[in-house]
Amino acid sequence: MISQGASTPLRFIAPDGQAERELPVFADRAALISFYRAMLLTRIFDEKAVALQRTGRLGTFASSLGQEAVSVGLASAMRKEDVLLPSFREQGAMLWRGVSPVELFLYWGGDERGSDFAGPRGDFPICIPVASHAPHAAGVALAMKLRGEKRAAVAVMGDGATSKGDFYEAINISGVWRLPAVFVISNNQWAISVPVGRQTAAATLAVKAMAAGIRSARVDGNDVIAVHNAVGEAIDRAISDQGPTLVECVTYRLGDHTTVDDSSRYRSDQEVSENWPSEPVARLRQYLTAHEGWTKSDEENLIAECHNLVGEAADRYAAIDPLEPKDMFEMTFASLPRDLEEQRNQLS
Numbered sequence: 435m436i437s438q439g440a441s442t443p444l445r446f447i448a449p450d451g452q453a454e455r456e457l458p459v460f461a462d463r464a465a466l467i468s469f470y471r472a473m474l475l476t477r478i479f480d481e482k483a484v485a486l487q488r489t490g491r492l493g494t495f496a497s498s499l500g501q502e503a504v505s506v507g508l509a510s511a512m513r514k515e516d517v518l519l520p521s522f523r524e525q526g527a528m529l530w531r532g533v534s535p536v537e538l539f540l541y542w543g544g545d546e547r548g549s550d551f552a553g554p555r556g557d558f559p560i561c562i563p564v565a566s567h568a569p570h571a572a573g574v575a576l577a578m579k580l581r582g583e584k585r586a587a588v589a590v591m592g593d594g595a596t597s598k599g600d601f602y603e604a605i606n607i608s609g610v611w612r613l614p615a616v617f618v619i620s621n622n623q624w625a626i627s628v629p630v631g632r633q634t635a636a637a638t639l640a641v642k643a644m645a646a647g648i649r650s651a652r653v654d655g656n657d658v659i660a661v662h663n664a665v666g667e668a669i670d671r672a673i674s675d676q677g678p679t680l681v682e683c684v685t686y687r688l689g690d691h692t693t694v695d696d697s698s699r700y701r702s703d704q705e706v707s708e709n710w711p712s713e714p715v716a717r718l719r720q721y722l723t724a725h726e727g728w729t730k731s732d733e734e735n736l737i738a739e740c741h742n743l744v745g746e747a748a749d750r751y752a753a754i755d756p757l758e759p760k761d762m763f764e765m766t767f768a769s770l771p772r773d774l775e776e777q778r779n780q781l782s
């Protein structure tokens with residue numbers, strides 16, 4: 435299933451919900467329903483987060499509308515002992531890994547306690563500086579390799595991130611040292627207002643792996659099965675000392691870049707509406723309805739369950755006392771440099 439920079443993204447389920455090829459063995463009813471639940475939860479979480487931001491209860495927020503299959507597909511392919519290094523649009527992956535919705539609300543509300551996960555303590559916090567976590571992933575993978583552990587580091591970033599030096603350096607050294615790293619690219623076609631065609635002359639993002647001498651896969655990022663399959667294979671190779679993989683997931687950002695963006699200023703409504711029929715949640719729902727007996731009441735129950743879960747998390751978030759301004763000094767350094775100590779003292 436893996437090819438060097440294949441030009442047609444691999445998929446199992448077409449946008450209309452029909453299977454185009456035999457599904458992999460992991461894709462049984464229970465697995466598909468768990469993926470569907472996670473994607474729907476992510477969508478409902480995103481809606482709530484945007485609503486909280488609009489009413490002044492959250493800072494800037496980056497919705498993953500349309501990209502849920504990338505996030506859920508990659509996380510569901512990871513084992514507990516692997517390490518996730520997310521960028522800022524991967525709430526689907528983080529929730530799957532056991533980060534709580536309250537922690538995510540805290541983070542986007544500007545509270546660093548949201549990065550101190552009670553669940554996946556080995557996972558990295560959200561990375562805002564574009565691609566700067568790619569070298570971190572190589573470092574994590576090197577540590578795993580030196581310790582002889584059968585674990586993989588999985589970093590996820592956008593199309594824009596693949597234009598950064600950090601990205602090239604990370605895939606290069608991962609190739610040289612044959613590190614157990616997986617670089618997942620969520621190619622949503624836009625880096626804020628810059629379309630992918632204006633930031634690279636490469637035919638695909640997957641072909642960038644060739645210069646680093648590493649393997650690549652290119653999949654339909656709106657098909658959760660294709661994403662899970664490719665990342666699962668990449669992890670299998672990573673932990674059996676066959677080196678890193680770059681997985682390009684071709685998707686589309688249906689929403690604004692963040693809550694401080696207005697994408698109608700740089701792309702047409704027509705482009706966005708043309709991409710709606712390919713979105714991942716309806717695609718899997720149509721498959722489940724046609725092939726796995728998913729009913730209207732299953733759907734309604736799941737929607738209600740997700741709304742309850744997210745609503746309760748929002749209430750708990752609202753009840754948490756904010757940090758004191760001086761607490762910001764406690765979050766970064768084990769022992770504070772003198773200049774910051776002086777600033778902290780000025781506050782107290």
Ligand SMILES: Cc1ncc(C[n+]2csc(CCOP(=O)(O)OP(=O)(O)O)c2C)c(N)n1
Nearest residue numbers: 523562563564592593594595622624625626
């Ligand atoms: C080093 C750095 N430069 C600039 C920014 C501002 N910035 C935030 S997101 C973004 C675009 C990222 O595009 P992409 O990698 O495609 O990810 P997407 O937002 O589409 O998920 C930029 C330039 C940043 N966060 N970090």
Ligand SMILES: [Mg+2]
Nearest residue numbers: 592593624625
């Ligand atoms: Mg992008």
